Amino acid sequence: MELIEVPQLIRNAERFREVVTILTRHGLADWMSGVPSIWPERLRGSADESMTTAARIRVAFEELGTTFIKLGQVLSTREDLVGRELACELAQLRANTPSDPADVVIAMIESELGAGIDELFLKFDSTAMASASIGQVHRATTHEGHDVVVKVQHPGIEQRIVNDLEIMQKLAEIAEQQSERLTQYRPVDTIREFQRSLMRELDFQRELKNMNRFRTNFQDEPDVHFAKPYPKLSSRRVLTMQRLDGISVSNKAELKTSGADLNEVAHRGAVVFLDMIFRDGFYHADPHPGNLMVLNRHVPSQDPSNDGPPAKQVIGLLDCGMVGRIDDALKDDLEVALIAAVTGDAESIAEIAVRLGDVPCDFDEPSLVSEIRDMLDDYADQKLREFDVSACLRDVTGIIREHRIYLPAKVAMLLKVLAMLEGTAHQLNPNFSLAELLEPYGQQAMRRRLSPRRVYERIKNRVDDWDHLLSILPKDLGDVLHSLKQGNFDIHLQHRRLEPIVNRLVMGILTAALFVGSASLWSSGVPPLLFGVSVPGMLGCSLAMVMGVRLSWQISRVR
Numbered sequence: 062m063e064l065i066e067v068p069q070l071i072r073n074a075e076r077f078r079e080v081v082t083i084l085t086r087h088g089l090a091d092w093m094s095g096v097p098s099i100w101p102e103r104l105r106g107s108a109d110e111s112m113t114t115a116a117r118i119r120v121a122f123e124e125l126g127t128t129f130i131k132l133g134q135v136l137s138t139r140e141d142l143v144g145r146e147l148a149c150e151l152a153q154l155r156a157n158t159p160s161d162p163a164d165v166v167i168a169m170i171e172s173e174l175g176a177g178i179d180e181l182f183l184k185f186d187s188t189a190m191a192s193a194s195i196g197q198v199h200r201a202t203t204h205e206g207h208d209v210v211v212k213v214q215h216p217g218i219e220q221r222i223v224n225d226l227e228i229m230q231k232l233a234e235i236a237e238q239q240s241e242r243l244t245q246y247r248p249v250d251t252i253r254e255f256q257r258s259l260m261r262e263l264d265f266q267r268e269l270k271n272m273n274r275f276r277t278n279f280q281d282e283p284d285v286h287f288a289k290p291y292p293k294l295s296s297r298r299v300l301t302m303q304r305l306d307g308i309s310v311s312n313k314a315e316l317k318t319s320g321a322d323l324n325e326v327a328h329r330g331a332v333v334f335l336d337m338i339f340r341d342g343f344y345h346a347d348p349h350p351g352n353l354m355v356l357n358r359h360v361p362s363q364d365p366s367n368d369g370p371p372a373k374q375v376i377g378l379l380d381c382g383m384v385g386r387i388d389d390a391l392k393d394d395l396e397v398a399l400i401a402a403v404t405g406d407a408e409s410i411a412e413i414a415v416r417l418g419d420v421p422c423d424f425d426e427p428s429l430v431s432e433i434r435d436m437l438d439d440y441a442d443q444k445l446r447e448f449d450v451s452a453c454l455r456d457v458t459g460i461i462r463e464h465r466i467y468l469p470a471k472v473a474m475l476l477k478v479l480a481m482l483e484g485t486a487h488q489l490n491p492n493f494s495l496a497e498l499l500e501p502y503g504q505q506a507m508r509r510r511l512s513p514r515r516v517y518e519r520i521k522n523r524v525d526d527w528d529h530l531l532s533i534l535p536k537d538l539g540d541v542l543h544s545l546k547q548g549n550f551d552i553h554l555q556h557r558r559l560e561p562i563v564n565r566l567v568m569g570i571l572t573a574a575l576f577v578g579s580a581s582l583w584s585s586g587v588p589p590l591l592f593g594v595s596v597p598g599m600l601g602c603s604l605a606m607v608m609g610v611r612l613s614w615q616i617s618r619v620r
């Protein structure tokens with residue numbers, strides 16, 4: 062059996078050995094048979110047979126610590142990749158990181174910000190108010206008297222994470238080389254994407270920028286609040302921000318006692334996230350209840366008289382470390398897919414999944430469409446307000462997964478956020494309907510698709526495509542003609558999805574040829590003439606234009 066090279070792991074040999082030992086102990090290392098023994102004794106698994114594989118993975122990740130717990134949390138949102146059972150199991154992973162002693166935290170802040178703690182803050186509470194996987198949070202007061210919280214990274218956490226990521230990367234490569242079963246989980250791509258997002262989370266300067274961007278995007282909405290960051294009291298590992306005073310949405314009982322209108326909180330909170338996604342294309346990617354608060358201040362109603370509507374509650378959002386971006390094209394696709402789900406249009410959903418995803422070569426499109434259609438039939442009787450968006454997304458991703466279509470991380474993240482959003486809102490109001498809320502976004506989407514700017518952009522893209530095609534066409538046509546003359550012109554169709562593209566390409570070439578030929582008839586004034594214009598030339602050009610418009614329309618449907 063081929064041996065795996067491990068020299069780059071020598072630096073992390075001890076930790077590598079620990080990781081493999083833990084995986085082996087839980088019976089999760091059988092696929093590593095080709096790894097040379099960099100440790101003397103043979104490692105034998107004594108897995109607890111009473112536990113499912115998914116449960117053993119969760120327990121092993123818990124033992125392996127922060128980086129693996131974070132990986133597990135990310136995978137728990139990738140049902141499309143790991144399947145329902147493992148996703149549910151991993152969703153239970155909790156980082157149980159003890160807080161660091163006060164002197165260690167203070168030393169970290171002082172070295173990061175280059176000044177003594179008393180120079181930096183008027184008051185600093187050395188008891189952590191929360192300790193999470195990457196850092197812990199302390200209350201403090203600035204010299205101007207502002208109440209703030211200071212988020213401080215656990216010392217050495219970055220190096221530990223970097224080391225673990227290196228090991229994970231190596232294990233992913235081994236898995237992809239050694240195990241057909243694990244290859245379906247795309248270990249190398251998945252770890253690469255995870256590595257990128259975790260390294261971004263480790264840089265608090267990014268979180269600070271995200272907070273500022275959200276504050277700008279919501280500056281005209283007084284009932285939504287993002288904490289103000291303090292750049293002079295922040296660095297890559299320390300983040301100081303305004304302290305939000307309120308009740309966490311995860312604390313439903315306390316919210317109720319405070320008299321908060323839970324239905325309104327669910328509705329407003331969801332609208333905030335949909336605005337981030339559909340309006341701004343820049344969204345908070347972790348809408349779990351612990352990251353939402355109802356603040357202890359209210360926006361007064363417009364009408365100051367007692368008869369007016371009650372004051373609006375202010376929603377505060379925490380933890381802007383993980384964000385997603387969505388461009389216009391993806392926004393269009395998402396809107397079309399959501400409308401298609403509600404209207405039972407299986408073809409559109411399948412078409413979008415196939416276009417965005419990575420599709421295996423033996424992929425069976427008719428069976429994908431028919432499975433999605435069967436699944437949507439189950440939802441056909443639901444009224445819009447009862448439509449269960451998360452369940453439907455879950456079912457679609459399940460089918461996509463069975464067809465071994467791999468969705469890009471940005472799409473998976475978006476689906477995760479929509480599902481989490483519905484879950485969080487349901488906790489507050491069991492009758493909450495995300496589908497109803499999405500309806501106006503669908504209508505806006507239709508209007509936007511027809512807006513002059515978007516039509517102009519689509520036409521411009523088409524023109525750019527045509528311009529590119531015309532610039533390469535003479536040479537490519539020359540090559541094709543040359544091959545034809547030599548008698549060695551073959552078309553090898555290896556993928557069913559290429560068929561329509563080839564058809565359109567042929568139509569495009571014919572249209573271009575018709576246009577060029579007719580234009581030359583027109584300019585040469587070939588008779589018969591009508592008002593001095595060549596009739597064959599005019600008819601040919603008109604026909605080419607009709608064909609061109611039809612073709613552009615077909616291409617725009619595919620995009």
Ligand SMILES: Nc1ncnc2c1ncn2[C@@H]1O[C@H](COP(=O)(O)OP(=O)(O)OP(=O)(O)O)[C@@H](O)[C@H]1O
Pocket residue numbers: 190191193194195196197198210212288302303304305306351352379380381382
């Ligand atoms: N601006 C704030 N005002 C009040 N409390 C805050 C603020 N920021 C954070 N907290 C408290 O600290 C906790 C942890 O903060 P945060 O979620 O930002 O940390 P994290 O390290 O990103 O956590 P995680 O590992 O869950 O991503 C929050 O749940 C909240 O209770």
